[in-house]
Amino acid sequence: MRAMLLVCGLATVAGCSTLPDPDPHQAWVDLKAGKENSLHAVKVDNHDWADPRYFEVQPGAHELWVTFQFPVAATNIGPAAQPLWRDCRMKLTFKGFNAGQRYQLEAGSLGFQPWAKLYDQQRYVVGKAQPAGCQAT
Numbered sequence: 001m002r003a004m005l006l007v008c009g010l011a012t013v014a015g016c017s018t019l020p021d022p023d024p025h026q027a028w029v030d031l032k033a034g035k036e037n038s039l040h041a042v043k044v045d046n047h048d049w050a051d052p053r054y055f056e057v058q059p060g061a062h063e064l065w066v067t068f069q070f071p072v073a074a075t076n077i078g079p080a081a082q083p084l085w086r087d088c089r090m091k092l093t094f095k096g097f098n099a100g101q102r103y104q105l106e107a108g109s110l111g112f113q114p115w116a117k118l119y120d121q122q123r124y125v126v127g128k129a130q131p132a133g134c135q136a137t
Contacts (some may be wrong), residue, residue, distance in 0.1 A: 022102065024099065026099070028056050028101070029102075037071075038067075041108045042068045043065035044057055045063050061095040062097055068116065069084055091136075092129035094118055094126065103121070
């Protein structure tokens, strides 16, 4: 009985963590951050976005907002310092989203400065996000 409950519980969790199938009439944007970082979808064109794991948008121009959390290494702060966590909002404006295309928004940091780049399916950089405010957490 316990084994059956465990299997059902794991199946439920696994089902909740899968992404929906992309709509071929829209553009899909995957989010990718490094191992210690987190990147979450927040808004599309000033409207809240429900799923923090991806964006799916109509073809054309859109403004995407994400939150990016990352640690600043002690070596960038000072001797004997602890890593400092930063929580940043970033905005990406891109005019050329195409239906049926998959894009990837990757984020990282250099010291205190966050960066995010939008790649198309051929791994060409087609856009760059701009930081829109950061705070220590």
